[in-house]
Amino acid sequence: MHKTGTIYGINGPVIYLKGNTGFQMAEMVYVGKERLVGEVIRLTNDITTIQVFEETTGLRPGDPVEATGDAISVTLGPGILNNIFDGIERPLSEIAKSSGKYISRGVSVDSLDTEKKWQTHITVKPGEFVSGGTIIAEVQETQAIVHKSMVPPNISGTVLEVAMDGEYTINEPIVTVQLANGKEEKLTLAQKWPIRVPRPTAARFAASKPLITGQRILDTLFPIAKGGTAAIPGGFGTGKTMTQHQIAKWSNADIIIYIGCGERGNEMTQVLEEFSELVDPRSGKPLMDRTTLIANTSNMPVAAREASIYTGITLAEYYRDMGYDVAIMADSTSRWAEALRELSGRLEEMPAEEGFPAYLASRLSAFYERAGMMQTLNGSEGSVSIIGAVSPQGGDFSEPVTQNTKRFVRCFWGLDKSLAYARHFPAIHWLTSYSEYVNDLAPWYRDNADKNFVDERNQLMAILNQESNLMEIVKLIGSDVLPDDQKLTLEIARVIRLGFLQQNAFHKDDTCVPIRKQFLMMDLILYLNTKAKALVTMGMPMSILKESNIFDRIISVKYDVPNDRLDMFDDYRKEVDHFYDEVLEKNA
Template identity: 60%
Template sequence: MSQYVIKGVNGPVVTVVGGHGLAMMDMVHVGEEGLIGEVVGVNGGVTTVQVYEDTAGLAPGQRVESTGAPMSVKLGPGLLSNIFDGIARPLRVIEEKAGPFITRGINISALDEEKLWDTEIALKVGDEVKPGTLYATCRETTLITHRCLAPIGVTGKVTRVMPDGAYNVNKVLVEVTDEYGRMSGLKLSQECRIRTPRPMAERLPIDRPLITGQRIIDTLFPIGKGGAAAIPGPFGAGKTMTQHQLAKWSDADIIVYLGCGERGNEMTQALEEFSELLDPKSHQPLMNRTILIANTSNMPVAAREASVYTGMTIAEYYRDMGYHVALMADSTSRWAEALREISGRLEEMPAEEGFPAYLASRLAEFYERAGYVRTLEGKEGSVTVIGAVSPQGGDFSEPVTQNTKRYVRTFWGLDRALAYARHFPSINWLTSYSEYAADLKPWYDANVGLDFVPCRIRISNLLQEEASLMEIVKLIGADILPEDQKLVIETAKLIRVGFLQQNAYHEIDTYVPMGKQLKMMQLILRLYDGAKHLIGRAIPLSQLKATGIFDTLTKMKYEIANDQLEKFSDYERVVDEALDKVELANR
């Protein structure tokens, strides 16, 4: 085998000489400590490698060894409830072996290779096997059953099986022999390439929402299961907090939370909160269905570039088992900055704002791996991607935000002014949009109520109308407006404060089911229609406001528990009584 040696080192970029055997995307071990790297350029006898660890101490002449395979991660039972770095090394194990700081050259499998899993074998001798065939199951956590499926390239008949029992991830459980006599061994684990999308049988239309329990999202700007959404916003606008809420409360089966280039204390907060929280559906610890990937801002920049692919590959792995997975990427801007830094060191021609010319295609590769699919096994599964974007200065016209908008169909634009006014989620209802709303209408009609979409449209229209009226109010004041326009402004204020604003720390308000969201909209519109009737009889709005009914409805979100929807009838009675009182006073 040719002897590969280091020729030069430029940050995480290392040039290698000594042969022609290295291929693009090959995984290599660099230097005396065997730092993990990946081939990103091949030019004659000179190969360029990006190293996923700190390259301090590397020197020309040190050896580079090829693994002969692309960058891969070892997947199997034991991923859930764990926290990994950007190249899928378990941080808890690294801490036990090397202390609180990641030691260079420490190459640890993502899985505990000694732990035994109680396994049930799903095949017998003579069974036909093809890609996607279920061959073993084990209980990974109290919430998730791990389903082992035959990977691409494995076909034939079962010639040997192990009995049900306790096995580690490296034990061959099933032997399959193809028509040419070649044997494949199936284990609880398998190696998966991170930059290659996992195969599927069919991509299905997105026709059901990812329920989040956040009113402004579920009602006004929904995301479909298998869809893609972006959360752009300036520093302090609440991107991470919004993603934490979605991770806690969305109805996905599995959460993959990816901290890409963010502050370490945010990942610490996520780890601590998720460890303490109970899953609302099962009342089991939320970490039992969560995987955390941490590549914080002080970790190697090249590993940050790889971390999004690591997270997506893990998400697709569980999707193929028939689970619905939500991938939270926080934030894709830090990932794009890693691309820019590495591109600069590779001396590539920069494009807009110094980002590489292939920024758009890389974003497309990432977001297009989301989807609602029929798996090779024949089950349905999905990966929903929610990516935070951190535009510098809150400028949504910068390249990462603009290119991201091309590949997502839901855009939750965060507003600094709303955040500073303590209005959370600080999603601006004028700049945000969702292209899934029309696709999801049949689901809403069948599962929430035929009134949901008409109410949603009316609520949205009132907010849009208020925005137009406020331009006039800024010029001439509110007193000059006719009564019906004053009603629009007052109702929109009720919608903003009583419906869109949501308290993540309130026991009742932190999560709201779809049925309650519909009831709240119906009650607000009941008051609006009644007030409009009074104004039609020349009764001033001020008389209705004096009853305090608008303030009463603002507080309903804190006073009606999610399982006490019958209390809305009491509020309907209060609304009707306030309207009748004003009408009687003017007869």
Template identity: 50%
Template sequence: MSQADTTVREDGIIDSVSGPVVTAVDLDARMNDVVYVGEEGLMGEVIEIEGDITTVQVYEETSGVAPGEPVENTGEPLTVDLGPGLLDSIYDGVQRPLDVLQDKMNSAFLDRGVDAPGIDLEKEWEFVPEVEEGDAVEPGDVVGTVPETVTIEHKVLVPPNSEGGEVTAVEEGEFTVEETVVELDSGEEIRMRQEWPVREPRPAGDKKTPTEPLLTGQRVQDGLFPIAKGGTAAIPGPFGSGKTVTQQQLAKWSDADIVVYIGCGERGNEMTEVIEDFPELPDPQTGNPLMARTTLIANTSNMPVAARESCVYTGITIAEYYRDMGYDVALMADSTSRWAEAMREISSRLEEMPGEEGYPAYLAARLSQFYERAGYFDNINGTEGSISVVGAVSPPGGDFSEPVTQNTLRIVKCFWALDADLAERRHFPSINWDESYSLYREQLDPWFEENVSDDWPEVRQWAVDVLDEEGELQEIVQLVGKDALPEDQQLTLEIARYIREAWLQQNAFHDVDTYCEPDKTYLILTTIKTFSDEAFDALEAGVPVEEISDVEALPRINRIGVQEEYEAYMDELKDDITEQIRELY
């Protein structure tokens, strides 16, 4: 929302200032109204009203703001601009386009009080109508399309709060987002631009049980702990365990139509890497630039804390807008712990009664409200769309018993627990297969059986059983050493090592290994299983485990992931393993 485009009036004056929290008196406002604070017109939001005292959280640095300065009320809640131009854009937490603000300031550092619309109000878009005069339209219906990027066709929708009606006039050609493209008999004019309050979920139909996976291109996730389109997942892990890289991998390679990436309170250099890398990356689905289907929201740790609290709402509202068009959207929030810390800071300045570890008592409710906006929906216009939400969690010291992790665990159905010990051993992604889980596996198995292989669940369960047995054997190995184990258990440890190193480990910075399609994920595991079957046959025939482990073909298993022409390579490798082991007996 632009200050220039909003009718404001001076309604009150500042009474006190405490960091991003400002109290005002004589302000005629409602909860969640957007106000402009002080002589510089800093954007803020009403978060508490008690008698004549109105409390405002300000989305910018408040140093220099003094009691007695004016507070102006817009009478509207915090909203986002929705329309063509959202994709290939980088915003701050309240949807101010950072590239536009940089051009205004001619500097990488933004002045306070500067503002700009969320989408370009002057750019003209080619509008292709989908309705004719006399057609009846209802809220959510598609009235036309716009080629927003080379990848995504933007569908212009009747606003959800519209009364609908009969089309009396339709335009075709190039228009700005504020020009009327469709008129209804009720007198309503439909434009390409909509506004929507960020804290209010956009209306949708029934939420359905998802049955299709969100393919991530990461073997440990697609193979062991899959997430559904419309599902929710959490990635908790201590500092340095790879949360951000894992999130970025999901944003780069997931097969969603639209990606919304929220950098919430993370270090500036990590967001810089995203901003620099994404425009250069090709989309594995289309070959077009990845940014052509991506919106980035950057609210780094040095940005105002209050805007951090609102950035996740900005992101999920944009995601809901594209869901309403019938697209599958993947939203990455990195990290929800920084969001919770922002809530804690605001809550403490409001002098609210603290809950566990100082977090506000409504922490669990806010997390639930956020994750509940994910799902696979029947839209009100008859289409289907989904929002998959993946939230990173940064527990202090890697303590998963802290409130944000525990409250997130109660909500999400997919848990990818990052392990500092694995990260120290340079095993990435450092997802601990013993602590992680997915409650989507059974409902997604039919898809994998139909699209990958009939025995996908059985092969996956074999890998899980081997890893479980390895975990039990490692406790014995630490006490008595590997050589004290029977040969069959020594062989199990060798097979588990290949599962860990060749299958679960994946190099995010290797041109080939960074992305692994489901067929390749399956074939790598079946190659390891081929070795397992042949090795145990040889062991039963009396071949010592040392000779089996010295088979020349085995080191090639660890190079499977980097093979581009993988099908022929794996067929040849399976034949070599079988032939060489059988020569031993």
């Protein structure tokens, strides 16, 4: 028997029921005659408070509210990939069929297609003991990904009977398990899981492998580990969304989950259109074959925006449990925090800094803590990496969302307005950004790129820091009065900025750069620095060194050396040697 109550008061997306309704905390409910989806967020003996994930216009006191007995959950099964959902896992294409361009209220559609038959290969036999995470069936979900249906984490027992290999819908029973208490449980290709509860794992591993993105400033200077967390804060127009696009396109994650949380509708449309046209560089198939989009634009109800982040991370954990590496792009956590602030205001909670609720930090930490490289319940390895964009108002990094995010992420890619306006992309500033993963990943770089990789990365950072200090002097008295060795530092820093850190997303070789080429580019710049420094030490003025176009030649390496012709770096080293000999000869 479902419990019911009646509406007593309405305040935007928050509604109140009087009396003891018997509802449970975090229970999903249906509100009003249109059966809008809601969730219980506060309970007292006298009043039940519910947040509604849809527009509440037209509701009135006296309308019925019906409990479901379940928490807000998502359906996990084949059909998640190559799909676009709203904040509570309703597929937008299905909603469009029933309600047109604008989402009407109370739309009831299945999260996944319940009529489509999937070619299924059963992987367990009668008599086997199975427990949470055991793979019971495999389905070729898209051309790129094999979907592994698992036993739900809270079930274990002996397999009684299994279906034959063949075509099944996600709700048809394929395996029957006898539980320890003698009851029988029928398992299907799909399962449900509450979005606010992290899925269990066997163990958590330390960071040891990088998430390779093909972006030099990220992979070389500020790497993120698989299972790591990163924040991309930046003001309007600095390139947060574009940086996430590049990572989604080129990173070595198996699956991408893109959460558009409270973004502008036109920006989200651009994402949807671009992603559906992109070709996956790894397989040559459409990128959407391993991507899921969760679209929750700024004009959608705030409560659904708050839920969309949890929906996305639950889908990611599900694929992690199959043994895949998943990368989540959350764009942007600031809009999510604003949704929390609005709901908190409606609930008349005591505001903290800048009106955000006092629990902002704990909500952010609970979200980022769900990342990690894990040993799953079935013994495989999988990871969830979270890359969250932060949109501080006016680009002010001292505001609460940025500061609190900084406490919980180990990678901070600070976007800079002046770089973006100078068309230097990615506009990640090397002095405000940092990565705490560099030392953790050093063994991987040593084995897979070069034994000197981290040392040379540190040299590069030292030159950029020296440039920053020298620029303070240059602003006061000009660059002409600097000694030649400091002029050389400024020139090499310019080569690093233009030839290494700046990257062209529209150039076929520069849009994504393999890690070995990144090292060789860095090595070449430092080799030029060593040779030029030797000349300056001998008393050669910088004006003579600049007569050669060697510095500009090294800057253009990023375009001139194709990614599959790394042998060409030997020619450039010879060119640097030739420059060195030529300057010595001329000025002997």
